[in-house]
Amino acid sequence: MTGTDREPARESWTVGRVVGGQEQPTRFQLFIARHPLGVGLGVGxxxxxxxxxxxxxxxxPENSVTGACFGAALGGIYGLTALGERHRQRRLGRRGPRSRL
Structure with a gap:
């Protein structure tokens, strides 16, 4: 990848660092990151x-299918958010909590 291809990723990590993404994860965040599928199913x-x-x-009753799909979609969003937390923690482990871009 060239440097231009990585620019959106760099900006994303910069925003994450500004809002506290370099902090050590709490016990709850560790649990969420270890079980993203369980989080999605547990919420959905x-x-x-x-x-x-x-x-x-x-x-x-015709709206029951819509309600089920909406609940499943929200569970999927929570599961993807937990997966994103897993990737954040993995990146913290690779780069160290005090490193800079």
């Missing part, structure tokens, strides 16, 4: 149940 499943049951209680 209850949301799917809540949204689907809300649609069924509203006497609109």
């Amino acid at each position: 499943t209850p949301l799917m149940v809540i949204f689907t049951s809300a649609a069924l209680l509203d006497h609109a």
Whole structure:
């Protein structure tokens, strides 16, 4: 890759460093990073149940599929966020907590 291809990644890590991305992870962040699939399922499943049951209680069974998809999408977003935290921690381990770009 040339230097121009890596520019968005460098800017992303710079923003992350400014908002505290160089700090050591907490115990909760370590747990989340170790279990991204569990986080996605643990968040998505209850949301799917809540949204689907809300649609069924509203006497609109045609919206239950939409509610289930919305809950699954939110669970997927949480899972991807946990995966991003895993990559942040891996980068911290490679570069060290006090290194600069």
